[in-house]
Amino acid sequence: MRPSPVDASLPSLDETAERILLSAPDVGELEREYVLAAMRSGWVAPAGPDLHAFESEVAERVGVAHAVGLSSGTAALHLALVSWGVGPGDVVPVSTLTFAATVNAIRYVGAEPFFVDCDEESGNMSPSLLRQSLTHLRSEGRHVPAVVPVDLLGKAVQYGAITEVTQEFEARLLSDAAESFGSTWQGLPTGSFGDASVLSFNGNKVMTTSGGGMMLTNDEALAVHVRKLSTQAREPVVHYEHNEVGYNYRLSNILAALGRAQLTRLDEMIARRRSWRERYRNIFREHLGVRILGGEDDSQDNCWLTGIVVDPHSATFSARELGAALRLSNIETRPIWKPMHLQPVSRGIKGIIDGTSEKIFDQGLTLPSGSAMTEEQFGRLIAQITRVIG
Incomplete structure (x- = not known):
């Protein structure tokens, strides 16, 4: 031995x-300047000019039409699934080699995760095993509304092959890019793939807003609905009116200011x-x-x-x-x-x-x-x- x-x-x-x-x-004087300026502006509530600017700046960098700043990447996963109507009776294939949050969001909505193993080189979801999974689930008559692959440790999944499979089986692609902000796949930024994607700005990520995340998409209706749900689903009337269950998931303006400074670096x-x-x-x-x-x-x-x-x-x-x-x-x-x-x-x-x-x-x-x-x-x-x- x-x-x-x-x-x-x-x-x-x-x-x-x-x-x-x-x-x-990794924070320093620049981050302090941005946060202090946000506090001095008086915008300490969840929404504000730094939040809107942060969303626009991230969307522009990634190359998508819409970004919604949220309290975590988990919240972004959750609200995308809620907005798509994913729920009990649905099955969602997901990377097994991932942090628990990816799978927790699927369980929040009452759907059933279905674990898909990875390729040996990268640890990312195997496109061939995903195809096997969807073929198997279809043979059982299961409804698969979405698939959630994860960019492990910052390396993008094989989006070409994964997208081909999800389109063949008519399932939405929700990209968990929580670990990969700033990465690319064939020259295109992670966060730009699929029907929607999510980022995390947790304290240990490549850049941080202390706690926070973002949902990215080119689907305007999805972005509008996620933004609404993230502020308790309040209707746009003078009194408090609610037609659906909402959540307190909005990213704060002060944390967004921190994110703006981090984004420049x-x-x-x-x-x-x-x-x-x-x-x-x-x-x-x-x-x-x-x-x-x-x-x-x-x-x-x-x-x-x-x-x-x-x-x-x-x-x-x-x-x-x-x-x-x-x-x-x-x-x-x-x-x-x-x-x-x-x-x-x-x-x-x-x-x-x-x-x-x-x-x-x-x-x-x-x-x-x-x-x-x-x-x-x-x-x-x-x-x-x-x-x-x-």
Whole structure:
């Protein structure tokens, strides 16, 4: 049995070392200026000029007609499904290798998720398994109104093949681009694909509004309805009139101001993350059995998080050993998402699973990738990695 390099060299947590996070918020003086200006304007309520400007600026960057700022990416997923009338009796195929929010939104509306496994190179939804899923569900007479693929760790899914399948089966495509803002697929921005897409501006994302998200679409009626639902579905009359159930999901004007500042810096923050990715690639390139999740080409990725996959049979270390060693050095790591079909809350939910996502979860590890990470921090991180992998 191969000895672990962790037990002998790193017996306890180094609490004196500065904490290095996976993806800390990258904010500075510019963000303070934008937020302070918004506060001084008096627009501290949910809607306001910074929110409307932020929506327009993001829509323009992505190349879509409409954007609706919301309290989270989860809210964006939820409201798109509600607006399409997705509900009990419906089945929605969804990536199994994802964060729980993607699947939670489907369950909020009473629909049934159907898990679809991934391709090995990127961890994104497999178009061939999606086709198998839709063929199977059609044979059972199930109604499939929408499909929800996820851009894992910032790499776009194969939108050409995925779109071809969804169109063939007459299902709407709801793109979960929460992790991929700033990425492209064949030169087109993520967030521009499908009938609608969602972004997340959570604190650990490539850019942040503290908490927040956005729904993007070229469908004006959908945008109008999502915006209405996000403000408690109030009718445009002088008194409070409601014809349908609404939600308190609107993004605040102050947080939108923070987002506007971040948006001006997005390209430089992505460039910083891409530089970490390249340096990780150089470190692991000579180590047998280690690969960067997402393939060899980073040119279209925002490099939100760098994930590695370690084959324990050919590498000199395992992903779990490296993760444990880094955590003992007060460096945050995380396995790749635990597949949703393995989650206790998903017990009894069906799908087409070929084991690829389970393998990536078992052999994968995400490494610190934030644009706020300093050269000194990265140097300490690399020293610890080298200590483990030799």
